[in-house]
Amino acid sequence: MRGFNKYFAMAKASLEVIFVYRAGFTVNLIGSVFYVVAMFYLWQTIFLGKPGALGVFTWPEMKAYLIVAFILNSTMTWFDEWQMGADIREGRVATDLARPIDFQLKRFAEASGPIPFELASALAIGAVVAFVFGGIALPADPAHLALFIVSAALATLLKFSIIYCVSMTAFWTTGMEGVSNARMAVQNIFSGALIPLVFFPDWLRGLASVLPFQGMISTPALTYLGAMDGPTTAFMIGTQAVWALGLFLFGRLLWRSAVKAVTINGG
Amino acid sequence: MAARLRRARWLVYIYFRCLGQQMKAILAYEADFVILMISAALVQITGFLFIWTIFQRIPDINGWTFWQVVMMYSLVFITEGVGSLFFEGTWRVSRLIYNGNFDQYLLRPVSPIVQVLAGAVGFNGLGNIITGGMLMAISLGNVQVQWTPGRLLMLVILIVSAATIRVAINLGTAASAFWIKTPWSLVPFFVHQLGEFAKYPITIYSLAVQAMVVVAIPFAFVSFFPTAYLFNMEAWSAIGLLTPLVAVYCLFMAVTIFRIGLRRYESTGH
Numbered sequence: 001m002r003g004f005n006k007y008f009a010m011a012k013a014s015l016e017v018i019f020v021y022r023a024g025f026t027v028n029l030i031g032s033v034f035y036v037v038a039m040f041y042l043w044q045t046i047f048l049g050k051p052g053a054l055g056v057f058t059w060p061e062m063k064a065y066l067i068v069a070f071i072l073n074s075t076m077t078w079f080d081e082w083q084m085g086a087d088i089r090e091g092r093v094a095t096d097l098a099r100p101i102d103f104q105l106k107r108f109a110e111a112s113g114p115i116p117f118e119l120a121s122a123l124a125i126g127a128v129v130a131f132v133f134g135g136i137a138l139p140a141d142p143a144h145l146a147l148f149i150v151s152a153a154l155a156t157l158l159k160f161s162i163i164y165c166v167s168m169t170a171f172w173t174t175g176m177e178g179v180s181n182a183r184m185a186v187q188n189i190f191s192g193a194l195i196p197l198v199f200f201p202d203w204l205r206g207l208a209s210v211l212p213f214q215g216m217i218s219t220p221a222l223t224y225l226g227a228m229d230g231p232t233t234a235f236m237i238g239t240q241a242v243w244a245l246g247l248f249l250f251g252r253l254l255w256r257s258a259v260k261a262v263t264i265n266g267g
Numbered sequence: 268m269a270a271r272l273r274r275a276r277w278l279v280y281i282y283f284r285c286l287g288q289q290m291k292a293i294l295a296y297e298a299d300f301v302i303l304m305i306s307a308a309l310v311q312i313t314g315f316l317f318i319w320t321i322f323q324r325i326p327d328i329n330g331w332t333f334w335q336v337v338m339m340y341s342l343v344f345i346t347e348g349v350g351s352l353f354f355e356g357t358w359r360v361s362r363l364i365y366n367g368n369f370d371q372y373l374l375r376p377v378s379p380i381v382q383v384l385a386g387a388v389g390f391n392g393l394g395n396i397i398t399g400g401m402l403m404a405i406s407l408g409n410v411q412v413q414w415t416p417g418r419l420l421m422l423v424i425l426i427v428s429a430a431t432i433r434v435a436i437n438l439g440t441a442a443s444a445f446w447i448k449t450p451w452s453l454v455p456f457f458v459h460q461l462g463e464f465a466k467y468p469i470t471i472y473s474l475a476v477q478a479m480v481v482v483a484i485p486f487a488f489v490s491f492f493p494t495a496y497l498f499n500m501e502a503w504s505a506i507g508l509l510t511p512l513v514a515v516y517c518l519f520m521a522v523t524i525f526r527i528g529l530r531r532y533e534s535t536g537h
Contacts, residue, residue: 027453031460037476038463042321042328045471050325175299178391181306189313199320 006101007109014113018078029074029121033129036070040133056198061225064136067126068221069193074122075156076163079111081183084167085176097259104164104252111160137225144226147233151220154240158215161247162187168254192218212247215240278381285385286353293388300390307394311344314466315402329470334409335498336467339490341403342429343465346489348395349430350437356386357434358452360441365450367535380525383441384434410498418497425493425507428514432489433462435514439521445528448535458484465490488513 018025040063047059054062084107087093096103130136139145166183170176188194190213197208197218208214219236222228228236294300318340322333350357360383363369372379412418436458443454461479465486469477480486488510494500496507 024449024451024453027457031457034460035463038467041471041473041476042467045328046321046325049328055324173298173302174296175302178299178302178304178306181391182302182309185306185309185313189316194313194317195320199324201320201323204316204320 007105010106010109011113014078014110015117018114018117025117026121028077029118029125032070032074033125036066036129039066040129044133056227057196057225058137060135060137061227062196063130063133064138064225065196065221067130067136068224069217070129071119071122071126072152072155072217072220073193075115075118076111076159077118078114079107079160079163081163081167081170081176081180084164085170085174085179088167088170089174093259103255104248107164108160112156115156139224140226144223147237148220148224151223151237151240154237154244155216155220157248158212158240158244161244161251162212162216164251165247165254168251168258171258187213187216190214191216192221196221212243215243278378281377282381282385285382286388289385289388293390303389303391304394304397307348307391308398311340311395311398311402314340314344329468331468331500332410334406335494335500337402338406338410338494338497339468340466341399341406342426342490342493343462344395344399345403345426346430346433347462348392348397348399350392350433351389352392352396353388354384354434354437355389355392356383357437357441358455359383359386361444361452361455362450364444364532365448365535369532370534373532379529380438380522383525384438412497412499422497425496425510428510429489429493431514432485432510432517435517435521436484436486439517439524442521442525442528445531462486462489485513485517 043054043062043066044059047054047062051059057065087096093103096106139148162183166179167176169179173179190197190208190211192208192214193216197205197214200208208218215236219240223233223237315337318333318336321328322336326332328336360369363372363386369379372382375382437455440455440458441452444452447453461484464472464476464480469480469487469491472480477487480491481488492503492507493510494507495503496505496510498504
């Protein structure tokens with residue numbers, strides 16, 4: 001229990017940091033809403049022009065998809081390759097190495113701490129957008145909602161694992177801005193954040209299905225909508241779990257081998 | 268008059284000297300440079316894939332075809348690239364003022380605005396300009412346009428004006444740091460995000476959003492109106508001709524706001 005307590009304290013401290021910088025946080029979040037609003041107008045125009053264009057989705061379902069994607073994207077926003085890259089490059093990881101704590105769990109605690117605040121803000125903003133655009137589809141079945149919550153939690157762990165693995169490139173390059181942007185670009189298209197994956201042509205959909213990114217947005221959003229049948233849902237959430245845990249462990253492995261080779265600046 | 272011209276030329280010279288130093292600093296890290304370029308290209312490729320996928324399902328968005336929307340995208344990316352590559356310094360203003368480091372700009376006998384503009388280089392901008400330019404070329408190749416020397420000249424003027432508008436918006440909003448002291452570019456980022464609305468024809472938005480991107484923060488003149496002019500889109504096309512005027516207006520406003528801010532600057536920690 002004591003082991004858990006120290007990570008909980010770190011998560012709490014990280015949440016408190018967000019409260020100190022709440023103005024910056026809120027402005028960032030509102031800024032990201034413009035993107036969602038632009039998407040709503042775009043899809044609305046497409047749907048009104050040609051109702052069949054959304055394929056398997058109805059308009060309320062499409063709106064729900066966009067809101068769910070927005071909320072999932074709004075968690076762990078303060079954890080990125082930049083910060084970890086800077087810690088590695090400037091040698092601050094030396095302090096972490098000297099402490100009796102697990103480096104990856106510490107990062108995870110710090111990344112998850114702000115989630116309650118991020119989630120509350122995103123839900124509030126999402127509700128306003130959904131209201132302005134005439135409401136969204138709600139899960140038809142409480143079971144979908146329960147599965148969605150499981151899937152959303154796995155999506156968050158997956159996001160952490162991917163960013164953590166990508167951050168390890170900081171041992172070899174100082175160009176974390178480029179690395180971070182590249183990861184975001186690939187993630188945006190293959191997670192289903194920009195557009196539901198079913199709209200892709202076969203070759204692109206095939207590519208998305210073998211990559212881990214679909215578990216970040218597509219799987220939880222489709223679970224929310226109940227768009228997949230029972231066995232498919234189970235399979236997709238299982239895939240998500242395998243990727244999330246697999247990459248989490250892979251990140252540990254990367255860290256361990258990298259740290260052996262590391263020379264800290266000035267020492 | 269001659270003296271003013273000389274001074275203007277001198278400022279341009281200083282600007283490029285400062286920028287050159289920043290470039291050297293970045294080019295020292297070769298891998299970073301390559302990664303930044305690749306990442307910028309990736310961002311655009313995903314953007315392109317997005318609209319391509321949408322247009323697989325529908326023939327047009329409110330009368331705008333695929334290649335016309337690609338033209339808007341390319342303008343958004345090219346102008347953003349110009350902003351990053353040549354004028355990235357505007358994004359450093361907040362931190363400089365917050366830390367009190369803005370003093371150094373005031374101690375030198377060169378206009379602080381020129382120093383701000385030349386204060387940093389974002390090499391991802393080069394990636395944006397190259398891929399954006401390719402998208403624009405493909406778009407122009409796929410849309411029927413009667414090319415005359417006048418129209419070609421107008422294309423160049425429109426690109427320069429659109430880039431000017433974006434840089435002016437960055438500079439004007441960066442001046443907010445004189446009033447709101449945070450280490451991040453809060454207001455500039457917020458306004459920059461409004462640029463999302465510039466990616467699609469403004470006819471899809473409600474009147475309030477349209478008013479915002481046409482009048483308040485004229486992002487519509489970065490992509491929508493110039494494209495409307497080039498492709499002769501209905502009534503919008505004539506408004507496209509106003510783009511250079513809007514650019515001059517934005518630049519004037521940005522410099523004015525920045526100068527007002529400069530007068531209130533008091534260094535941190537003194």
